[in-house]
Amino acid sequence: MQRLLPLLAAFAVATPLSAQLTSGLTTKGEFGVVANKLKDSLPDQTAIVNSKYLTAMDGVGLEGRKAYSTSLAAHWTNTLAGTRMASVTDSAWAQPGNRGETISPHELVWKLGASTATTGTLKLTYIGRVGGNGKAEAKVDVGNVNFTAPADGKAWFKDIPGLEVGSAGLEIRIRTLAQADASSATVVAEAFGNLSMTFVPDQPATTCTIKLDKTSCKEGGTLNGASKLEGNAHLIDFGLAAASAKAFAVSLISAKADTASFGAGCVLFTQPVWVGVSLTDDKGATSLRLAVPATTPLTGWVQMATVKIDTHGISLATSNTLVVDCH
Numbered sequence: 470m471q472r473l474l475p476l477l478a479a480f481a482v483a484t485p486l487s488a489q490l491t492s493g494l495t496t497k498g499e500f501g502v503v504a505n506k507l508k509d510s511l512p513d514q515t516a517i518v519n520s521k522y523l524t525a526m527d528g529v530g531l532e533g534r535k536a537y538s539t540s541l542a543a544h545w546t547n548t549l550a551g552t553r554m555a556s557v558t559d560s561a562w563a564q565p566g567n568r569g570e571t572i573s574p575h576e577l578v579w580k581l582g583a584s585t586a587t588t589g590t591l592k593l594t595y596i597g598r599v600g601g602n603g604k605a606e607a608k609v610d611v612g613n614v615n616f617t618a619p620a621d622g623k624a625w626f627k628d629i630p631g632l633e634v635g636s637a638g639l640e641i642r643i644r645t646l647a648q649a650d651a652s653s654a655t656v657v658a659e660a661f662g663n664l665s666m667t668f669v670p671d672q673p674a675t676t677c678t679i680k681l682d683k684t685s686c687k688e689g690g691t692l693n694g695a696s697k698l699e700g701n702a703h704l705i706d707f708g709l710a711a712a713s714a715k716a717f718a719v720s721l722i723s724a725k726a727d728t729a730s731f732g733a734g735c736v737l738f739t740q741p742v743w744v745g746v747s748l749t750d751d752k753g754a755t756s757l758r759l760a761v762p763a764t765t766p767l768t769g770w771v772q773m774a775t776v777k778i779d780t781h782g783i784s785l786a787t788s789n790t791l792v793v794d795c796h
Contacts (some may be wrong), residue, residue: 487756561603561649577643587669593627597662603649605660610642620662632666641666672764677703677795682726682770686735688713689786690753692773694793702760702794708712709773709788712753717776720745720757726770728790737787738772750774766796 597605598618605620611629618625632639649658663704679694690712696705709718722743728736749755753775761767776783 563649601658603660691786
């Protein structure tokens with residue numbers, strides 16, 4: 470992704486931050502200085518900061534027409550999920566022979582705070598467009614990171630991970646530009662853009678526990694498991710021991726603990742959702758490793774079944790079942 474971003478700006482903050490969210494909005498430009506405090510307590514507030522247009526006469530009669538317009542608007546929304554959305558839009562438009570007033574550059578500053586330090590990712594999306602002799606641009610500054618993007622009609626995306634929001638607050642600064650000059654042109658000049666921002670707090674890693682669920686055939690061996698956190702994943706290792714040597718080992722993963730009984734005290738999953746096959750060694754051992762996202766809660770059941778084929782025919786034995794719980 471290249472550098473970032475003019476005109477509609479929005480960001481969301483997940484529920485743990487919403488109670489401490491603060492927002493201060495300041496704009497500067499040819500309209501002068503406009504200060505607007507967007508209230509957390511309002512479920513939905515739209516604040517039009519400023520707009521101007523000129524009504525002029527055409528060269529034939531007294532019929533009025535709009536010669537140029539510029540506008541700047543701010544919007545704040547608290548969603549049902551407790552997230553906060555803020556947006557700002559500015560645009561410029563001018564008919565041939567007119568130069569629209571320049572409502573730019575203007576600056577907007579949001580400060581996001583939380584009583585408990587939280588790390589997350591700022592997700593940015595920008596779409597801008599211009600027509601005729603229009604010009605639009607924007608910059609986003611977060612800490613020491615600066616991004617810009619052109620108003621070329623394309624969608625630009627950028628993620629900024631590792632941002633920390635604490636009691637001191639995280640400042641997000643936006644500088645936008647919208648100009649329309651058709652004073653020496655024969656076509657309309659226009660400029661418009663949309664910048665959206667979402668702050669997504671990092672989710673804490675889950676803790677995985679592995680426990681015995683049900684016992685099974687002695688001939689099926691013993692299944693054990695252990696989990697360790699590496700990077701963004703839990704690595705869960707299962708080891709089967711003392712099962713039939715040189716046999717097929719079928720690994721079964723089930724979303725339910727339901728089993729059916731067979732043979733002398735054996736149980737087998739009835740609704741597995743994943744099946745894998747390996748071979749046991751000459752001591753009846755084999756292993757299986759699973760990687761699951763570190764932040765994804767889950768519960769599942771694991772078992773191994775050995776299938777032995779020899780001169781006596783085909784035999785099936787199953788290990789004990791384990792329950793894996795990551796929360």
